[in-house]
Amino acid sequence: xxxxxxxxxxxxxxxxQSMTLQCAQDMNHNSMYWYRQDPGMGLxxxxxxxxxxxxxxxxxxxxxxxxxxxxxxxxxxxxxxxPSQTSVYFCATRWRLQPQHFGDGTRLSxx
Amino acid sequence: SQKIEQNSExxxxxxxxxxxxxxxxxxxSPAYLQWYRQDPGRGPxxxLLIRENEKEKRKERLKVTFDTTxxxxxxxxxxxxxxxxxxxxxxLEGAQKLVxxxxxxxxxxx
Numbered sequence: 001x002x003x004x005x006x007x008x009x010x011x012x013x014x015x016x017q018s019m020t021l022q023c024a025q026d027m028n029h030n031s032m033y034w035y036r037q038d039p040g041m042g043l044x045x046x047x048x049x050x051x052x053x054x055x056x057x058x059x060x061x062x063x064x065x066x067x068x069x070x071x072x073x074x075x076x077x078x079x080x081x082x083p084s085q086t087s088v089y090f091c092a093t094r095w096r097l098q099p100q101h102f103g104d105g106t107r108l109s110x111x
Numbered sequence: 112s113q114k115i116e117q118n119s120e121x122x123x124x125x126x127x128x129x130x131x132x133x134x135x136x137x138x139x140s141p142a143y144l145q146w147y148r149q150d151p152g153r154g155p156x157x158x159l160l161i162r163e164n165e166k167e168k169r170k171e172r173l174k175v176t177f178d179t180t181x182x183x184x185x186x187x188x189x190x191x192x193x194x195x196x197x198x199x200x201x202x203l204e205g206a207q208k209l210v211x212x213x214x215x216x217x218x219x220x221x
Contacts, residue, residue, distance in 0.1 A: 031207075035211075040120070041213060042115075043155070043200070048208060099147075100209060103154050104152070104153050104154045105152075
């Protein structure tokens with residue numbers, strides 16, 4: 001019973017490269033979220049998906065795209081990575097208005 | 112604009128004492144507030160939820176209060192232990208999304 005699985009755990013990119021962060025859940029939750037966490041800034045919402053087939057922007061969506069592939073999977077794509085996107089990225093899931101369940105993050109460095 | 116602030120970035124407490132963390136908010140009328148714990152290299156883990164009509168909630172050595180007049184929540188850990196050392200995050204519900212404070216890094220010294 002894995003809960004929320006994020007891949008990869010670590011990644012180093014060069015400026016301008018693209019990549020997709022993957023998130024998969026086995027909790028059968030409808031809602032899924034992508035956050036970034038930076039020192040002193042807390043968790044900031046990038047995008048979320050309230051249900052399969054829907055996505056909405058959060059507080060800091062610029063430079064990112066998302067895909068809710070199915071109920072289980074929610075991916076985050078950086079089309080042209082910038083050093084300002086160096087961060088730790090967390091995926092979370094939620095059933096209705098219950099507390100969120102988080103993965104253990106992807107640590108992304110952009111040089 | 113809406114704002115959530117946790118009173119300090121870091122807090123050091125002697126083992127056995129009560130640790131008290133503060134979460135203040137402005138321009139919100141949250142239905143409830145949540146507290147999470149985050150260990151280094153891990154994602155946040157849910158601890159407690161308190162609703163606007165509840166003044167206090169307890170779980171083992173943890174206690175949360177919620178004062179909607181002061182717009183403040185207090186998070187207490189009694190009889191603190193070194194294993195309680197972690198970062199603690201408060202979060203408010205807003206339009207089906209959670210908004211998080213920046214966290215307080217708590218260290219319990221033996």
